Amino acid sequence: MALSDSELTRYNRHILLPEIGADGQSKLKAARVLVVGAGGLGCPAALYLAAAGVGTLYIADGDRVELSNLHRQILFQTADIGALKAEAAALRLRALNPDIRIEPLAQRLDAANILEIVRRVDIVVDGSDRLATRYLTNDACVILRKAWVSAAIHRFEGQAMVYVPGAGPCYRCLFAQASDDVIPNCAEAGVLGVLPGVLGSMQATETLKLILNLGTSLVGRFLTYDALAMQFREYAFKRCADCAVCGEHPTISAPLEPAPATRDWPGMRRFSARELAQVLQSEAAGQARWVLVDVRDPREFAAGHLSAAINVPLGRLDAEYPNLPAQSNLVFLCRSGARSLRACAIAARHGSAVFAHLEGGLLAWATDIDSTLQVIA
Numbered sequence: 001m002a003l004s005d006s007e008l009t010r011y012n013r014h015i016l017l018p019e020i021g022a023d024g025q026s027k028l029k030a031a032r033v034l035v036v037g038a039g040g041l042g043c044p045a046a047l048y049l050a051a052a053g054v055g056t057l058y059i060a061d062g063d064r065v066e067l068s069n070l071h072r073q074i075l076f077q078t079a080d081i082g083a084l085k086a087e088a089a090a091l092r093l094r095a096l097n098p099d100i101r102i103e104p105l106a107q108r109l110d111a112a113n114i115l116e117i118v119r120r121v122d123i124v125v126d127g128s129d130r131l132a133t134r135y136l137t138n139d140a141c142v143i144l145r146k147a148w149v150s151a152a153i154h155r156f157e158g159q160a161m162v163y164v165p166g167a168g169p170c171y172r173c174l175f176a177q178a179s180d181d182v183i184p185n186c187a188e189a190g191v192l193g194v195l196p197g198v199l200g201s202m203q204a205t206e207t208l209k210l211i212l213n214l215g216t217s218l219v220g221r222f223l224t225y226d227a228l229a230m231q232f233r234e235y236a237f238k239r240c241a242d243c244a245v246c247g248e249h250p251t252i253s254a255p256l257e258p259a260p261a262t263r264d265w266p267g268m269r270r271f272s273a274r275e276l277a278q279v280l281q282s283e284a285a286g287q288a289r290w291v292l293v294d295v296r297d298p299r300e301f302a303a304g305h306l307s308a309a310i311n312v313p314l315g316r317l318d319a320e321y322p323n324l325p326a327q328s329n330l331v332f333l334c335r336s337g338a339r340s341l342r343a344c345a346i347a348a349r350h351g352s353a354v355f356a357h358l359e360g361g362l363l364a365w366a367t368d369i370d371s372t373l374q375v376i377a
């Protein structure tokens with residue numbers, strides 16, 4: 001692809017590198033990359049890929065910008081709060097580099113749409129904070145023979161790896177399967193804001209190297225980064241002959257609908273907001289007693305809560321479990337339903353016979369039952 005005079009100037013410091021030159025810059029212009037998730041990882045990755053002149057960038061994210069995103073999601077301004085992330089990201093990236101094509105996809109990727117979207121690109125940069133999406137994009141890339149550049153973050157630590165078809169193992173070779181309940185996301189565990197900047201920049205680096213066919217990629221190497229110790233480690237791993245998607249006899253030949261985010265424990269119930277409202281009404285009529293345990297932080301609880309709820313933040317639940325009313329069934333509540341699922345795991349461990357969580361959390365309650373309830377992030 002020919003470069004205009006202004007492109008020759010814009011990418012001058014690339015073109016000066018003999019390893020890139022005008023030919024390499026033309027390859028970048030011809031490349032098509034999908035960034036999955038415009039979050040902590042996707043923001044810096046997309047900024048660097050756009051700045052570097054990757055010709056077509058798809059940005060897939062179905063969420064809207066929230067105030068609590070801004071300490072790490074550097075594509076967004078305070079004024080973007082409430083905007084669709086994909087749209088706000090596209091505006092910012094076009095302002096940075098009007099010579100490239102930015103395609104916002106304001107939707108969550110799932111088994112039904114993933115193949116059609118991945119088919120349009122050469123490389124997928126996975127910056128999703130959901131494990132289910134990581135498996136979905138990994139599987140789609142193996143099936144369609146596309147490269148996959150993945151990273152994940154947790155508190156002060158990050159990890160990264162690259163899959164290239166025919167060149168090395170995939171994510172399932174290393175982690176055959178897992179579910180989101182074993183790894184809390186940023187909303188539950190917290191994360192150092194700059195951490196995804198390091199990992200997202202590494203994803204952009206690996207993506208540019210793949211397009212330019214430069215250096216040694218992170219294929220077959222699982223890289224970890226510990227920000228507190230300022231230490232990188234890496235683990236070599238090989239393709240697994242039994243891998244369900246890239247092995248000798250794959251059992252996965254089409255993207256799977258993500259498994260439920262958690263398993264259910266014996267005695268566990270899942271209430272929708274409407275079901276919980278009914279349960280609480282029938283309780284008033286003398287049915288079994290349910291105690292509402294709100295596992296959010298005190299700050300969130302103070303902003304708005306259900307009148308009968310007691311507040312035991314998730315981090316203290318294990319220690320305080322013996323003090324909870326022993327004769328009652330517990331219903332765990334949180335903002336979106338993720339922390340309350342983790343609370344169910346704790347209840348199961350303590351041997352509670354019957355317990356429940358509110359699906360969709362108090363956000364669902366505010367939508368379906370009581371719109372005056374304040375639910376803060």
Ligand SMILES: [Zn+2]
Nearest residue numbers: 170173243246
């Ligand atoms: Zn595999």
